[in-house]
Amino acid sequence: MTNRKFVVVTAALPYSNNVPHIGHMVGSHLPADVFARYQRFKGNFVVFVGGTDEHGTPIEVEAIKNNLTPDKLTDFYYGIHKKIYEWFDISYDNFSRTSKSKIHYEVTKRIFLRMYQSGVIIEKEDELPFDPKNNRFLPDRYVTGKCPYCGYEKAKGDQCENCGRLLDPKDLIDPKNAITGDPVILKKTRHLYFDLRKITEKLREWIEKKVNEFSNLTYSMSVSMLNAGLRERSITRDIKWGVPVPYQELWRITLDKIFNKIDFSSKEKMIYTLIESLKELGLVVEPEEEANLRSIVERNWPKIDKILEEFNHFDVYKDKVFYVWFDAPIGYLSFTIELLKDNFTIEELEEDISNVKILSLGESSAEIEIGEIKFRVTFKDSLESLEIIDIDPPYYFKYYKKIIKALLNAKQKRIAKNNINWRKFWTEGEIYHFIGKDNIPFHTLFWPGIIMSSNLYEKEDNIFDRPLTLPKNVFGYAYLTYEGSKISKSQRWGVFCDSLIDSEIHPDYWRFYLAYLIPENKDTSFLWDEFVQIINRVLVDSIGNLTHRILKFAWSNYKKLDGKADTQVIAIAKDYYKSVCNLIENGKISSGLKKIFEMSDKGNVLFQENKPWEDPKNKKPFIKGMLIYLITMYSLLSFYIPFHSMEFFRFLGIRLTREEELEKILEKPDEYNFEIKEEPKPLFKKLDVELISKIREIVTKPKY
Ligand SMILES: [Zn+2]
Secondary structure: OOOOOEEEEEEEOOOOOOOOEEEHHHHHHHHHHHHHHHHHHHEEEEEEEEEOOOOOHHHHHHHHHHOHHHHHHHHHOOOOHHHHHHHHHOOOOEEEEEOOOHHHHHHHHHHHHHHHHHOOOEEEEEEEEEEOOOOOOOOOOHHEOOOOOOOOEEEEHHHHHHHOOOOOOOEEEEEEEEOOOEEEEEEEEEEEEEEEHHHHHHHHHHHHHHHOOOOOOHHHHHHHHHOOOOOOOOOEEOOOOOEEEOOOHHHHHHHHHHHHHOOOOOOOHHHHHHHHHHOOOOOOOOOOHHHHHHHHHHHHOOOOOHHHHHHHHHHHHHOEEEEEHHHHHHHHHHHHHHOOOOOOOOOOOOOOOOOEEEEEHHHEEEEEOOOEEEEEEEEEOOEEEEEEEEEEEEHHHHHHHHHHHHHHHOOOEEEEOOOOOHHHHHHHOEEEEEEOOOOHHHHHHHHHHHHHHHOOOOOOOOOOOOOOOOOEEEEEEEOOEEEEEEEEEEEEEEEEEHHHHHOOHHHHHHHHHHHHOOOOOOEEEEOOHHHHHHHHHHHHHHHHHHHHHHHHHHHHHOOOEEOOHHHHHHHHHHHHHHHHHHHHHHHOHHHHHHHHHHHHHHHHHHHHHOOOOHHHHHHHHHHHHHHHHHHHHHHHOOOHHHHHHHHHHHHOOOOOOOOOHHHHHHHHHHOOOEOOOOOOOOOOOOOHHHHHHHHHHHHHOOOO
């Protein structure tokens, strides 16, 4: 109990204008899930968070195309995403969404203001494409026009597809709105930028310490980007759909910073010193703004308060929001806070507790059952509140709010204080990000840069009272193709998860093959022939066969397995256990599974060589050893195929959910007795060609 770690696992936030395909599963959700299950098995406190990334122009545009509001559009896609990950048994503790979370808005705002206080935020003016008819700025790729180099008529604002040159929308001849065809002009606009140059050295120092922890790919991509030089990145956009820029707080903070420099002795001096002070902070002051200030001063002089209330340098940000790249990663943090706040009042807990049973309720502990899982909760009871101190097993925090609500109801209390809160995870814990490789620099430079700059501002507030933790590791995976070429929804090329969940094949079978495909070093490809082979030859012929032979042999000859166990067999199991754990710990999820394949093959060889059928009477220790071998193997398999692993343990009438329990069996096998509870049936079924051709028709067509 004492060495439990606090572990945060995150999967890349899917953008909410699309349905996921298998490439998304193998690139983040599935490896993150295997890792989270592994960490829970280790006995650590794990919170596994994810959610849909719902802001930004592409959502706005997609909504307009479909004649929907962004709000309705993201509701629709959130529903699809959530259903898919639930079907795949991705064990998210909180799968949330950026646009519907008040906490996310608040946390984004606070982080931004802390960054501004640290001096890493600057302001710049630029000329960006603007559509006067629809009165809106357009992102580069939504502008088309004639390429100045090759004359191609439909070049996009960021790149010409014909000659391949990278473009700026300013280069295009006769630029148009790509969707409506309306003409586009260039218009001046101001934006806030995160100046990464100011923290480059801090980032370098941190990354260089990660040389042995990061994979070669993660490390080399990060270092080469650092060496190429980081620049400023804009963090605001001229759209409405997003987290609003807190322009009033921003002005208040700015006034605090410059107040002593303003000379109030005359109108002229005030205007001059105020504007100079703003410029010193790296802010852009246009002649129009100066004129505006002048007229406000004329109207209100000498009422200083009134002037500073009416004049706000950041007024133009009223209609701007944060750029989606900025608020999205903050979701990892805000979704954890959403789940594990410091306090809960009974009014906030909208959880359904109809299936929660309180088995026992004492002065300082309670036993609670949800579904098949029993939780032991330790708490401190006082007149006004209940303080949650510990929970065992420390897994599936998705049940946490339910447990708190049930306890509060039973104790007739209104407030629960929470000792296992988000701070433990984000200030003392280990953070692991699972992403596609294109997202590596983002998670090793920009995101840690955001955390570092927020930490630079040392003043505490009621959310951030100590520095946040930087990522422990960032696991970036290569790409998955489909039958050898790139997955494409528009070309109907791939396996699409919204249709896949209608297939008659159990999710564990998909998880098994997809985990095998997780591209650790280089791209892999989904191949139907290989899918059938991996299921039929490995899952059924090797793993299933080994399982059935041993269970069946034990059932027919002994039923109960007590007494001595073959220590040689157990020693082999221990070695495999260690090496699989070691691989998973380092993000090598596919290699871990392949090691289990070896373990299963080895088990079949051991059984074959030992020939227990020739002398069943004297083979009980061997079969008991082999059963423990299976128990070890299914402990590992439970990260990959959770449902069927539980089925295996059901034959034995046990539930093994913690490494601690497994270790006891492996250390003192003679002291544990096992019983085969019911006649074993084969756990897995082969896939036949007919079923596959039927399924193939279904899953290769996206529904939406
Ligand atoms: Zn061109």
